[in-house]
Amino acid sequence: MSALTDIYVDNVTRHLPEDTRPDIAAEITATIDDMVDDRLGEDANPSPDRSAAVEREVLEELGDPVVLSREYSNTPQHLIGPNSYPLFIWALRWALPIVGFIALIASFITTFATAPQTQLGAAIGPAVGNTVNALLTTFAVITIIIGLGDRQKDGGTTATLRGRKTRTWSIDDLDRRDYRSKQIRAEAALGLVFIAALATVPFIPTTLLYVGHLNRGGTFINPDLGLGWLIGYWAFLALMAAVEIIKFTTASAKPTVAIIGGIIDVAMAIFLTIALLTQPVLHPELTSTANADIQQIITAIAIWIITVWDQASTWRIYRRNRR
Amino acid sequence: MDEDTDKALATHEQELRRGTVVFAGLVACRRPQYGYSLLTTLTEAGIPTEANTLYPLLRRLEKQGLLTAEWNTEQARPRKYYTVTESGAEVAAALHAHWLELNSSITTLWKDGTP
Numbered sequence: 001m002s003a004l005t006d007i008y009v010d011n012v013t014r015h016l017p018e019d020t021r022p023d024i025a026a027e028i029t030a031t032i033d034d035m036v037d038d039r040l041g042e043d044a045n046p047s048p049d050r051s052a053a054v055e056r057e058v059l060e061e062l063g064d065p066v067v068l069s070r071e072y073s074n075t076p077q078h079l080i081g082p083n084s085y086p087l088f089i090w091a092l093r094w095a096l097p098i099v100g101f102i103a104l105i106a107s108f109i110t111t112f113a114t115a116p117q118t119q120l121g122a123a124i125g126p127a128v129g130n131t132v133n134a135l136l137t138t139f140a141v142i143t144i145i146i147g148l149g150d151r152q153k154d155g156g157t158t159a160t161l162r163g164r165k166t167r168t169w170s171i172d173d174l175d176r177r178d179y180r181s182k183q184i185r186a187e188a189a190l191g192l193v194f195i196a197a198l199a200t201v202p203f204i205p206t207t208l209l210y211v212g213h214l215n216r217g218g219t220f221i222n223p224d225l226g227l228g229w230l231i232g233y234w235a236f237l238a239l240m241a242a243v244e245i246i247k248f249t250t251a252s253a254k255p256t257v258a259i260i261g262g263i264i265d266v267a268m269a270i271f272l273t274i275a276l277l278t279q280p281v282l283h284p285e286l287t288s289t290a291n292a293d294i295q296q297i298i299t300a301i302a303i304w305i306i307t308v309w310d311q312a313s314t315w316r317i318y319r320r321n322r323r
Numbered sequence: 324m325d326e327d328t329d330k331a332l333a334t335h336e337q338e339l340r341r342g343t344v345v346f347a348g349l350v351a352c353r354r355p356q357y358g359y360s361l362l363t364t365l366t367e368a369g370i371p372t373e374a375n376t377l378y379p380l381l382r383r384l385e386k387q388g389l390l391t392a393e394w395n396t397e398q399a400r401p402r403k404y405y406t407v408t409e410s411g412a413e414v415a416a417a418l419h420a421h422w423l424e425l426n427s428s429i430t431t432l433w434k435d436g437t438p
Contacts, residue, residue, distance in 0.1 A: 061374065063373075
């Protein structure tokens with residue numbers, strides 16, 4: 001075995017499990033020697049140049065050692081395989097916008113609450129940095145979890161989560177449930193939970209988010225806010241809940257219901273914007289700084305971002321269900 | 324044939340050949356074969372196979388229990404001999420039956436489709 005063959009074989013086996021290396025190395029070496037001998041033919045004493053040329057030719061025919069090694073290893077050469085890819089994309093689509101939005105808003109609120117003199121421009125940098133960090137971490141966590149699942153199960157993580165068994169699929173396995181109705185109901189139920197959570201906002205103490213020191217455990221909302229504003233707020237939520245209940249009971253996304261829902265959402269956003277721009281809606285001890293107005297404006301902008309986002313997703317769901 | 328057709332043909336031929344190499348390997352290993360002897364046997368039989376495809380394949384078939392492998396160190400050059408196992412022979416026989424059925428079906432289909 002020449003030094004060149006030695007290097008080639010080493011290049012192949014270095015990527016393989018250690019216990020298989022000697023066997024595969026011996027077999028490849030024997031093969032290379034056989035191939036070289038066969039090409040040299042009857043020439044018992046070939047010149048060193050000819051031997052070297054034939055050996056080179058044989059090694060080139062065997063090809064890239066990394067590719068040969070991959071053939072031997074017979075293990076997945078991808079992180080997320082085709083069986084887990086749909087779950088991977090679904091998880092990213094749901095998690096990234098939610099995490100990104102929460103990280104952005106949380107960063108702004110924390111910056112203004114802990115450093116009252118901060119200018120809006122100075123808050124943008126940390127907010128973007130924190131959001132990018134949160135998005136990258138979420139992406140990494142999802143990729144690692146699904147990637148590991150892909151390696152554990154032949155059918156991929158999707159199959160694992162669905163509990164699919166390795167038996168032949170029959171027509172009895174067909175999911176006969178009305179998928180769209182089920183999805184509309186699930187989204188309506190989620191909407192109701194979200195509305196219920198929003199209804200409790202005026203009572204949520206700052207201690208719940210570990211910033212109770214800012215106003216001695218008071219609420220986030222100004223306790224002196226007129227009762228009329230609170231009743232208006234809950235009335236809008238009640239209308240929104242009514243729309244979700246209609247969606248849940250009828251299990252259909254009729255355009256009239258979607259349009260009424262959209263009008264209520266926009267009216268609610270206008271109501272909250274007026275409330276925020278005409279009086280201190282947030283607790284005075286949280287906003288008694290030079291940046292109080294900016295905080296109120298940021299909150300109003302966040303409300304409009306949520307409203308526009310909600311309208312866009314409602315319209316997308318409506319178009320999807322119409323098909 | 325234009326360039327695109329040539330490329331498509333090459334891809335389909337490769338896929339067709341890939342499926343037959345397992346079958347041909349099992350048939351050829353009914354008598355003990357070491358890697359290079361199997362390679363030349365297949366080439367002489369008109370089934371040229373690349374060494375970098377065949378050797379990993381032999382290992383996979385061994386892992387599946389269709390081939391058994393044994394090092395022969397009595398010769399000047401140690402060689403690993405592969406022989407078909409009982410289950411490998413059964414698989415080869417079943418593949419042979421499928422092959423004949425396919426051949427018959429394709430021949431009929433070809434005749435029916437010929438204007």
